[in-house]
Amino acid sequence: MRLSAEQHARFEREGYLFFPSLFTPAETGLLNEAVPALYARREAFNVREKGSDAVRTNFAAHLYSAPFARLARHPRMVEPVQDLLGEPLYMHQFKVNGKMAFEGDVWQWHQDYGTWLNDDLMPTERAMNVAIFLDDVNEFNGPLMFIPGSHRKGVIDAKHDLTTTSYPLWTVDNDLIAQLVARAGGKNGGIVSPKGPAGSMILFHSCLVHASTSNLSPWNRVSVYLSLCAVSNHIRRFKRPEYIAHRDFTPIECLPDDCLLQQDPVELPWKNGMPASALVTSSEPIGDIKQAA
Amino acid sequence: MRLSAEQHARFEREGYLFFPSLFTPAETGLLNEAVPALYARREAFNVREKGSDAVRTNFAAHLYSAPFARLARHPRMVEPVQDLLGEPLYMHQFKVNGKMAFEGDVWQWHQDYGTWLNDDLMPTERAMNVAIFLDDVNEFNGPLMFIPGSHRKGVIDAKHDLTTTSYPLWTVDNDLIAQLVARAGGKNGGIVSPKGPAGSMILFHSCLVHASTSNLSPWNRVSVYLSLCAVSNHIRRFKRPEYIAHRDFTPIECLPDDCLLQQDPVELPWKNGMPASALVTSSEPIGDIKQAA
Numbered sequence: 098m099r100l101s102a103e104q105h106a107r108f109e110r111e112g113y114l115f116f117p118s119l120f121t122p123a124e125t126g127l128l129n130e131a132v133p134a135l136y137a138r139r140e141a142f143n144v145r146e147k148g149s150d151a152v153r154t155n156f157a158a159h160l161y162s163a164p165f166a167r168l169a170r171h172p173r174m175v176e177p178v179q180d181l182l183g184e185p186l187y188m189h190q191f192k193v194n195g196k197m198a199f200e201g202d203v204w205q206w207h208q209d210y211g212t213w214l215n216d217d218l219m220p221t222e223r224a225m226n227v228a229i230f231l232d233d234v235n236e237f238n239g240p241l242m243f244i245p246g247s248h249r250k251g252v253i254d255a256k257h258d259l260t261t262t263s264y265p266l267w268t269v270d271n272d273l274i275a276q277l278v279a280r281a282g283g284k285n286g287g288i289v290s291p292k293g294p295a296g297s298m299i300l301f302h303s304c305l306v307h308a309s310t311s312n313l314s315p316w317n318r319v320s321v322y323l324s325l326c327a328v329s330n331h332i333r334r335f336k337r338p339e340y341i342a343h344r345d346f347t348p349i350e351c352l353p354d355d356c357l358l359q360q361d362p363v364e365l366p367w368k369n370g371m372p373a374s375a376l377v378t379s380s381e382p383i384g385d386i387k388q389a390a
Numbered sequence: 391m392r393l394s395a396e397q398h399a400r401f402e403r404e405g406y407l408f409f410p411s412l413f414t415p416a417e418t419g420l421l422n423e424a425v426p427a428l429y430a431r432r433e434a435f436n437v438r439e440k441g442s443d444a445v446r447t448n449f450a451a452h453l454y455s456a457p458f459a460r461l462a463r464h465p466r467m468v469e470p471v472q473d474l475l476g477e478p479l480y481m482h483q484f485k486v487n488g489k490m491a492f493e494g495d496v497w498q499w500h501q502d503y504g505t506w507l508n509d510d511l512m513p514t515e516r517a518m519n520v521a522i523f524l525d526d527v528n529e530f531n532g533p534l535m536f537i538p539g540s541h542r543k544g545v546i547d548a549k550h551d552l553t554t555t556s557y558p559l560w561t562v563d564n565d566l567i568a569q570l571v572a573r574a575g576g577k578n579g580g581i582v583s584p585k586g587p588a589g590s591m592i593l594f595h596s597c598l599v600h601a602s603t604s605n606l607s608p609w610n611r612v613s614v615y616l617s618l619c620a621v622s623n624h625i626r627r628f629k630r631p632e633y634i635a636h637r638d639f640t641p642i643e644c645l646p647d648d649c650l651l652q653q654d655p656v657e658l659p660w661k662n663g664m665p666a667s668a669l670v671t672s673s674e675p676i677g678d679i680k681q682a683a
Contacts, residue, residue, distance in 0.1 A: 205606070284609070
């Protein structure tokens with residue numbers, strides 16, 4: 098799957114591409130069925146909403162759940178990103194975000210690359226965000242909101258918000274958000290939120306500023322939210338545990354296009370639990386760790 | 391201004407009517423200009439968002455601000471409500487809701503009549519909510535959401551939520567919300583949110599279940615949010631202070647249609663401050679108070 102010149106140009110300009118109904122209802126159904134068992138587990142990799150039992154985000158399901166392990170190697174997801182970044186990719190982060198009916202809380206305005214730079218020492222923004230809808234997304238269940246073109250601003254100063262929600266985030270100042278929205282067209286297109294049926298996919302630049310509001314509707318808005326990083330751009334610090342920021346920089350090899358329905362065999366290295374090493378963290382760059390050893 | 395038979399029928403069926411651009415930009419502008427001075431005042435009648443200085447709601451501006459005093463007597467607002475309720479009206483509640491850019495917090499699902507019954511002992515639901523947009527309302531700045539037809543369910547059991555936001559509310563159970571949305575069409579119209587330019591007006595039934603999400607956008611969504619009650623249906627208890635639930639049951643007399651632009655003279659009984667009596671409250675019905683006196 099190669100992208101057209103028009104898609105490349107649009108990605109450069111807007112910072113995202115939307116692929117409605119990229120996965121079929123049957124494929125999405127297999128992923129969706131696996132979610133309740135993931136969310137039920139009382140493990141560090143399930144972060145719950147502030148003051149609620151609802152799961153805000155589940156980490157690293159591709160290492161212990163077969164359907165998600167297949168998705169992590171799916172050519173319809175990996176190949177367009179490889180086409181845009183032009184080199185082999187590894188899985189930097191893999192989340193199944195809840196945004197559950199009635200309970201899903203806001204994600205404040207932020208760039209993902211802000212976190213990867215500040216926490217993980219990822220050298221450049223050569224990494225891509227991928228959102229795959231496991232539920233229909235409409236205006237009422239807290240869709241992702243983007244400021245088109247905001248990725249062209251590069252890396253923005255951010256402040257570490259540790260209190261608003263249950264998940265710490267490097268968030269962007271309100272005045273700058275207002276400027277970026279105005280520059281992108283103000284009330285005429287300065288904010289966009291791609292909506293569509295379950296199975297739709299969004300690719301967006303790691304510097305694209307985004308947010309999502311709370312979900313007051315009776316409809317879950319579960320989505321897979323993963324990040325593929327160019328192998329040469331791998332992170333240089335393990336300040337966050339491995340279940341959040343992965344440390345295996347092996348290039349992804351795609352499975353066949355029908356892998357979800359065929360239930361192709363996949364390795365599940367954490368199927369019997371996370372190794373203790375995945376929780377070991379360090380504030381030193383990995384180069385220094387190696388020298389010290 | 392009389393409503394058509396079709397509008398009456400639609401109100402019966404859906405529980406709301408939407409009037410886009412009912413007030414002109416010049417009229418809305420005069421109201422909007424008066425807001426910052428109202429919001430700047432450090433008085434009990436300004437309720438601020440939890441953990442923020444942004445005003446969530448301002449009460450009783452029609453008693454101390456001339457433009458809002460005129461709006462409270464405006465025929466384009468009062469006459470259609472009189473037509474629907476079929477008798478003289480008094481002002482039960484008058485708010486200027488902030489839902490400010492970046493700061494505006496959620497209003498959970500609720501019926502307004504729940505509060506008026508539980509707190510104010512309003513005998514029946516013969517009262518009407520009116521929302522007048524002072525800013526453009528779009529999908530990103532926390533528009534009102536309605537469940538069409540939910541008013542026909544009548545008064546719903548509610549629980550008093552004192553913690554989620556800074557303003558206590560009798561909120562409706564999530565399971566019932568899900569049922570009402572499903573009955574109203576589910577993802578096909580089970581939730582609606584009228585949007586439009588500043589100056590638009592919504593009339594909605596006091597039993598219509600509604601909510602609004604947080605405003606993460608850089609655009610304020612200030613609206614006048616008032617309640618007109620049939621005079622015969624006036625409240626029977628002064629449990630809430632008078633600046634919240636009014637105690638003057640005199641029928642509203644309308645001003646001319648051009649009163650906002652002509653700046654017609656209006657009485658402003660609280661222009662020099664709220665009387666001390668406005669803060670006196672009682673948990674006894676007013677009939678009993680009179681007997682005791």
